[in-house]
Amino acid sequence: MSSPPAATTLDVATVRKEFALLTGERDGHPVTYLDSAASSQRPARVLDAMRSYEETTHANVHRGVYRVAEEATRRFEAARVAAGRFVGAPVPDREVVFTKNATEGINLVAHTWGKRNLGRGDAVVLTEMEHHANVVPWLMLAEERGLELRWIPVDDDGLLVLDDLDRLVDGAKLVGVTAMSNVLGTLNPLAEISAVAHAAGAVVVADGAQSVPHVPTDVTALGCDFLAFSAHKMLGPTGIGVLWGREELLADLPPFLGGGEMILDVRKDGFTPNDIPWRFEAGTPPIVEAIGLHAAVDYLDELGMAAVRAHEIDLTAYALGVLSDRFGDELTIHGPADAVRRGGVISFTHRDIHPHDLSQVLDQYGVCIRAGHHCAKPLMRRLGVTATARASFGPYNDHADVDRLADALAEAARFFA
Amino acid sequence: MSSPPAATTLDVATVRKEFALLTGERDGHPVTYLDSAASSQRPARVLDAMRSYEETTHANVHRGVYRVAEEATRRFEAARVAAGRFVGAPVPDREVVFTKNATEGINLVAHTWGKRNLGRGDAVVLTEMEHHANVVPWLMLAEERGLELRWIPVDDDGLLVLDDLDRLVDGAKLVGVTAMSNVLGTLNPLAEISAVAHAAGAVVVADGAQSVPHVPTDVTALGCDFLAFSAHKMLGPTGIGVLWGREELLADLPPFLGGGEMILDVRKDGFTPNDIPWRFEAGTPPIVEAIGLHAAVDYLDELGMAAVRAHEIDLTAYALGVLSDRFGDELTIHGPADAVRRGGVISFTHRDIHPHDLSQVLDQYGVCIRAGHHCAKPLMRRLGVTATARASFGPYNDHADVDRLADALAEAARFFA
Amino acid sequence: MAGLEDLYREIILDHYRSPRNRGELPSPPAHRVEGFNPLCGDEIVVSLQVEGDVLTDIKIGGSGCSISQSSASLMSAAVKGKPVEEVRELIGTFKAMMSIHEATLPRDSDGDEVDPSLDATPVDVDALGELAALQGVVKFPVRIKCATLSWNTLAQGLDEVGAG
Amino acid sequence: MAGLEDLYREIILDHYRSPRNRGELPSPPAHRVEGFNPLCGDEIVVSLQVEGDVLTDIKIGGSGCSISQSSASLMSAAVKGKPVEEVRELIGTFKAMMSIHEATLPRDSDGDEVDPSLDATPVDVDALGELAALQGVVKFPVRIKCATLSWNTLAQGLDEVGAG
Ligand SMILES: Cc1ncc(COP(=O)(O)O)c(C=O)c1O
């Protein structure tokens, strides 16, 4: 493609220039955005690509024969291929389903693969660190169909306990596992888990919402059967996500939602579903959002995912060091101690200050962190907390951001002392 | 609100200036965009509002306590209220569910209301002019549950035959009807149909995808129970739609998709759903798209929907006149002859030229029309065609666009003669 | 910009550090009701004992931020031993104090706030006593749900036992 | 910009106006198979009769645009009476002529087309005879599905009868 060769290190100062919110200030404080795990910012080039599409090329896709519509369709389908290539999809034009977000992707698997293959008494294995997006769809299906849910436990270092994996997946039909925890940062050994799951005859639904934006991803190496992720966490827009699925599996699935685009024919007494991937895309898809996602993955490719990852390891290691040096026992940091075993997400709790209050005070200093259960209530119960504070990084964050976080934490401690 | 009082007529020349694609040209021809029924263009102010949100306010919603996130949440929820008010929702903050498009809205009703209330042998009444979005979800449910589908016929003028409505809805549980046909342009008497349906104890699911962008809408006056529509057909972005539902009905429904946002609590053995409308919005919603939709409805309010409608009646009447004057029997125009009974959508077939070829030739002259089944195959069968050509208008089209359409049609006739 | 002092008044921090009426009542005879704030994970458990027309006892469990906890503590002190009717009134007054901002304010699409005073109902803040300390919360709209969590939970509890 | 003449060659318009092998064969013994183009609603019904290794008869039903109808007509004339193996080869050659554009071309995110010649397989256009008139379709990517509809339907029919 047209991208220059990927850099090996990130020039954060240059990267940052493309993010308007981060170069601004609020009430005299620079904006220290440390909530990219919830949603990233988007660079000017992504916004420009979307605007340019709107101004020169917009029409509905897969419908018109006039050139504007044809061009819109081609750019939309090119975005599909680009999104697929970004995660190493072997057949990107057929294996990438555009959804509205990662959550819908997992629900799509539950509604199609799940409804076809899961019945009373069948077991689904999840981990205790799953985001609600990879829990609630299975709880709903379990309630409807009488499934058994089993849980891979999390140890005190925030790692999955895999000693018993053989037994846990024995007889199971599906394993749902996040590639990276949005609370602990933990990077899970997907390839190992997939191998065990496949040996037991189970399919693997991987939640890539956190990993795909931050870690080089190759679905073949991960070994999973489905992978869901969201554009808005990877420098792309809201309103679009991706479900990647192995071609043989997708090809066999019934449709999900019904409407235009997903059919070949409709009669009063029935319909003929379309080929994959359109079979799963009912109605007008997120077109300009696909254009934005395409620009985002091109940008990430240009930065180089290896460089993005190296940068985040550096930043995470730095943050772990600064926080424990400056706050010692006052702060409990959840998740693996080694930055290499985790992505750029750090959850912590303060001995005396509730995360909600912490976040409120930090905000007065322009520091944006998340406080709450992070849509991972089963994990919160496992950790014995109702909420944590969480700082998370994007390719635009640097050491100065971490220092401002630590300074603001010190102010909060002073205020609540 | 802050909008100036609505104008009573549309200043099309001024309106048009905000639409970049329409002021450009292709190969020496001005772009004559006559496919707004498929997807409209967006004015600069909508794109500007989205960009400004991205550059100053973006964070995920309903999660953060820092001010950027709080502001994002407020603007997102304000968009909900604005979208609701635009269609006269009595309780806009609770009755408006953001979906990815109109299609998802109807599927949501099928999956929640339908699954709770429809069982073997229950009857669902549809019209022969429904878009696939209001057909396929019911076909899927019919297949799964053994429902009976009944059809309100279409007469030769493209109007619904309502003489037998009492009998058709007798014992039915649900009536699905489009407020405006995307093929014939027909505006259906929703209030009358709703009254008969309600008397029979059926709920009414109205498809507003075509009507909401073009006709002043008041859900209370329409009398329906659900109304689905899409932002991308009403000067807003792709990636977002609205399902309006009556509060009492929505409040009783089970969730749709599972994940973050739609829950109050998640345990390993179950979950507690959130209040409406969030119960139906799993995962990160289309945030910037909601901002865009808000700007679009503000703009439409500023233009005045009465003025938009008056403009379209004028344009439709003009087009019907020009086409029959210039082409006589060569063209068959489908749908009601009276512009007041229809929206700005004109389907036609040429005696000698297939719609697909027609559209191809017109495109050489910069005229963008749609050719095909328009996702309404049951209606195509009723009309005895496999495809029609369709020209459809937005507030930016004028008489000159119609003249260019007619000129290009004359060229096509010459080429294929 | 509103300062932290507007939010974290002394009384609030005091009730946060030393919550009143902490614990649970044996149920039955008491009634137990849970409230969640899905935004931040705060949980409140209200145990209430209604005898005749009077809320004779109340205890607060659960955990959360300073605002939700202090609001619950202040509430428990204010309602304990009061006639149910008076409690309902107080709930109404407290929620009115918070309500200007509890619903999303209408805004135009530029994000400019539409004048909130239009919707404001006059609130008898004097009637709230110590509770008035929570007034500053309205300047931090995202925390209003923290402040009202225990009150909504109590109201639900009263409904469930059919009191008042 | 490619002109209309590139698309609508004389042979194409001729086959459109006077389609060859129009109709249906009695089935059984013939095999009947339907194809749809969901984009535009074109429908093709191919009736085929395979005896031994030979496609002894073929008829075309359905309706659609000039490209889909003329392609089906040209196809029927080209394959009728031919050994199944040869028919399969011809299908391959025809689809190769169309295939540069049938799959979505990779593009970078600015929408610039990546050089299509990279993917092009050399096609023996001479072997196609009259069918080569459809070559101009590749300049109008959206019409490629019209041109290939009957060919895909025929291929499916051959698969279904287990021929070749
Ligand atoms: C009448 C009607 N209903 C539903 C739809 C579906 O809208 P969307 O594709 O945005 O879901 C459309 C547009 O395609 C339509 O015209």
Ligand SMILES: Cc1ncc(COP(=O)(O)O)c(C=O)c1O
């Ligand atoms: C691990 C994980 N999975 C799934 C999701 C859901 O993503 P979305 O809300 O975009 O559907 C998130 C983010 O919220 C996440 O962190």
